[in-house]
Amino acid sequence: MQLAVRIVATWLGLAALSVAHAAATVLTNFTLIDGTGRTPASASALIVDDVRIAWVGPRSSLKLPAGATVLDLSGKFVMPGxxxxxxxxxxxxxxxxxxxxxxxxxxxxxxxxxxxxxxxxxxxxxxxxxxxxxxxxxxxxxxxxxxxxxxxxxxxxxxxxxxxxxxxxxxxxxxxxxxxxxxxxxxxxxxxxxxxxxxxxxxxxxxxxxxxxxxxxxxxxxxxxxxxxxxxxxxxxxxxxxxxxxxxxxxxxxxxxxxxxxxxxxxxxxxxxxxxxxxxxxxxxxxxxxxxxxxxxxxxxxxxxxxxxxxxxxxxxxxxxxxxxxxxxxxxxxxxxxxxxxxxxxxxxxxxxxxxxxxxxxxxxxxxxxxxxxxxxxxxxxxxxxxxxxxxIGAKDLGTIEPGKSADLVVLDADPTRDIRNTRTIHSVYVAGKAVPTIWSLCTGRAANECKGGSEGGAHGER
Ligand SMILES: [Zn+2]
CATH class of the missing domain: 3.20.20.140 (Metal-dependent hydrolases)
Incomplete structure (x- = not known):
């Protein structure tokens, strides 16, 4: 099975995914808002190879790289950072x-x-x-x-x-x-x-x-x-x-x-x-x-x-x-x-x-x-x-979800194209393919006790 996947990956020119970077991440089953202005596409998937987007398209066309971490994002919305x-x-x-x-x-x-x-x-x-x-x-x-x-x-x-x-x-x-x-x-x-x-x-x-x-x-x-x-x-x-x-x-x-x-x-x-x-x-x-x-x-x-x-x-x-x-x-x-x-x-x-x-x-x-x-x-x-x-701002590799672009992504719980205030339903954030904290309190940057009973936690904790 693993060999077969590697062959497919090589055929796609994505050999690096399964060989050099065993830790490719696959996000799947989400609605894609790709930053180009195109109509959002449901049942989408994307492959993050190290720091970049290697592939994006319909879930039905996804070829799973060997050893990839797969995140099922059913019901979620993925857009560029x-x-x-x-x-x-x-x-x-x-x-x-x-x-x-x-x-x-x-x-x-x-x-x-x-x-x-x-x-x-x-x-x-x-x-x-x-x-x-x-x-x-x-x-x-x-x-x-x-x-x-x-x-x-x-x-x-x-x-x-x-x-x-x-x-x-x-x-x-x-x-x-x-x-x-x-x-x-x-x-x-x-x-x-x-x-x-x-x-x-x-x-x-x-x-x-x-x-x-x-x-x-x-x-x-x-x-x-x-x-x-x-x-x-x-x-x-x-x-x-x-x-x-x-x-x-x-x-x-x-x-x-x-x-x-x-x-x-x-x-x-x-x-x-x-x-x-x-x-x-x-x-x-x-x-x-x-x-x-x-x-x-x-x-x-x-x-x-x-x-x-x-x-x-x-x-x-x-x-x-x-x-x-x-x-x-x-x-x-x-x-x-x-x-x-x-x-x-x-x-x-x-x-x-x-x-x-x-x-x-x-x-x-x-x-x-x-x-x-x-x-x-x-x-x-x-x-x-x-x-x-x-x-x-002159950032050629940012702003859209397309192959070769940096994997700077925001995952939302609710559809921001239906109500723009849904950009606030942040589920997770990626910078260069790596999940970053979705809470960064000024308190945690200082002594934690400064925030006792204060603003830490809340409805959208790290998940
Ligand atoms: Zn100013």
Missing amino acids: LIDSHVHLGLVNDLAQDIRFYSRESVQQQLRIYAAYGVTAVQVLGTDTDVIFSIRADQRKAQPEMARVFTSGQGLVFKGSYGGVAGLNRPVANEAEARQAVDEQVAKGVDFIKLWVDDEFGDLPSRMPAEISKAIIDQTHKHGLRAIAHIFYLDNAKTLASQGIDGFAHSVRDRPVDQQLLNDMKRRDVAQVAATLSREASFTYTKLPFLDDPFFSRSITPAALATLASTERQQQLAAGKHFSEYPGVLETALKNTRREIEAGVRYGVGTDSGPSGRFAGYFLHWELQLMVQAGLTPLQALTAATGVNARL
């Missing part, structure tokens, strides 16, 4: 935010939380210290047990304008400095370049001038990389689109997008890399509406949860200078996302998680829900967060 196209790492300790918290340990801790939520890759938008390059190098030469990271190092901020993190991003004042800063980031090995064009509701004296953003985009393209911009205002988005920007990291949020911008985005393939609807939605609350949801609280410390629920915090947020403006900003972001979808602009899914109060992992599930609210079907939202996001 989710990708968050806009995050920040290592900036917070609970709700306190400070660049001094950034360390190999704090970043890896957050990457484990992302993976536990089924987010197996993240793109960081311009607030990494140089520690990120060794974290990324380690991931790329071994089998990561956390979300994969794509980085833009230190993004570019214009002096006196909005953006970046104090003590990390060195503002530029002219074109020469801007070009030099791009060269410096490229020399470090960034995956792309980030720039900010904003003045925080006019609170700051300036926004990045057009000649500086043009210099940054041109210099980035000289190196063959993508430039992605933080925007808020329609007029800046239009200027950047005409200058050849590759993508926007947020929605236009001051007014409705117009036909000229939509035409330019389509003609020049400017992607809406992230709409960050969950970011805008989070600002509209003094108390987040999901503090009691175990899917949220399981990765938050009891101390942080208590602060999030406290009267002091609610009073402080309600007294914020721009608090009353946020519902309008969210409404504009939702409407502009809908207009872009209808116009045929290319869109990804990203949250801007990572700064204080915007939480790794959970927010991507919220973002998917809001993208559906903005007009996508659940399947379109899932495709955007997997196959499309992988292309937008």
